[in-house]
Amino acid sequence: MKQYNTIDRITAFSTERGCYNPALPYDGFNITYYTDDDPKHIATCRKMLSMVLNISDDHLILPRQVHGTEIVEVTEENLGSKFDGVDALMISMPRTCIGVSTADCVPILIYDTHVRAIAAAHAGWRGTTGRIGSKTVAAMQQRYGLNAADLKVIIGPSIGPEAFEVGDEVYEAFCQGGFDMNEIAFQRDGKWHIDLWQANAQDLQQAGIARENIEIAGICTYQHHQDFFSARRLGIKSGRIYSGIMII
Numbered sequence: 001m002k003q004y005n006t007i008d009r010i011t012a013f014s015t016e017r018g019c020y021n022p023a024l025p026y027d028g029f030n031i032t033y034y035t036d037d038d039p040k041h042i043a044t045c046r047k048m049l050s051m052v053l054n055i056s057d058d059h060l061i062l063p064r065q066v067h068g069t070e071i072v073e074v075t076e077e078n079l080g081s082k083f084d085g086v087d088a089l090m091i092s093m094p095r096t097c098i099g100v101s102t103a104d105c106v107p108i109l110i111y112d113t114h115v116r117a118i119a120a121a122h123a124g125w126r127g128t129t130g131r132i133g134s135k136t137v138a139a140m141q142q143r144y145g146l147n148a149a150d151l152k153v154i155i156g157p158s159i160g161p162e163a164f165e166v167g168d169e170v171y172e173a174f175c176q177g178g179f180d181m182n183e184i185a186f187q188r189d190g191k192w193h194i195d196l197w198q199a200n201a202q203d204l205q206q207a208g209i210a211r212e213n214i215e216i217a218g219i220c221t222y223q224h225h226q227d228f229f230s231a232r233r234l235g236i237k238s239g240r241i242y243s244g245i246m247i248i
Contacts, residue, residue: 001052004109004154004215009094010118012109014156014217014228014243015049022226030229030239032101034064037239053246059096062242063089065122067105069130071139074098088121088136091247092144099244103229104164104221106196107156107243108133108204110140117144118245123200125170129177133200134207148208153215156243157228160220161186161195168192174199 004012017028026037031046033039050057061074063083071088072078074096083089088108089098098120100107105124112118121127121136137148161184171192175181179202184195197216205211221241225233228241 002157002217006111006152007113007115009115009248010111010245011053011248012111012154012245014107014241016227017229017239025234025238028229028239031062031242032240033062035240036237049242053097055095055097061089061096061098062101063087065101067124067126069127069132069135071136073143087127088119088132090117090119090136090140090143092117094247097244097246099242101240101242102158103231103238103240104159106158106200107241108136108200109154109156109243109245110136111152111245112144112146113150113152114146115247116146118247120243120245123196125166125173125194125196128196128199128203129173131177131203133203137204137207137209149210151209152213153204153209155197155200155214155216157217157219157221157224157241158196159222159230159232160197161193163220163222163232164194164196165191166194170194
């Protein structure tokens with residue numbers, strides 16, 4: 001498990017595969033229940049992670065993501081929900097881990113330095129152009145009354161710019177989304193490449209978060225598929241990374 005440096009009372013991490021055969025798409029640690037992995041294996045992995053975090057299984061939260069921008073607050077009342085169609089979660093309760101499932105898409109973990117609230121967002125290219133990062137910040141501000149200047153962000157393992165080759169339609173989506181294309185795009189052999197890390201950092205900065213408060217892990221899942229699941233490398237029918245954050 002890759003753990004991130006945070007303030008006291010916050011734990012944040014991304015799960016690693018820890019597998020024996022990296023060529024097998026489901027070989028490794030996977031808690032994402034809506035994959036075609038063996039349900040018994042998924043349940044075992046959930047139990048292991050819950051034990052490491054010292055929480056009960058029902059306090060380990062993973063939404064069923066749809067590449068949208070729906071944001072939901074996790075509360076005592078909806079703790080047992082499946083959170084279908086949700087791509088970002090926020091919470092102010094301690095001892096409840098929220099997170100997102102990725103295998104090339106960008107996991108964004110956000111926390112307030114005064115420990116008032118945390119959030120986790122899933123940003124594929126559609127979520128990025130939909131500005132799910134800044135929308136999550138705005139939702140946190142509205143719900144918890146916090147200041148964006150007090151927020152810190154972790155951009156976890158995901159596909160890097162060298163590997164993320166896209167078609168013209170994706171490039172145009174970023175152009176129309178108002179991103180600084182000189183910073184996030186380049187061409188190689190006539191093909192466009194997009195830097196999702198910098199695109200999300202741009203969006204978060206525009207939301208008021210200082211650049212020095214945005215940590216980019218810089219780990220490309222495509223290049224490091226032996227350690228982190230990559231759908232482009234292994235196929236869409238593969239395991240998923242879980243990037244989680246929790247108030248202790």
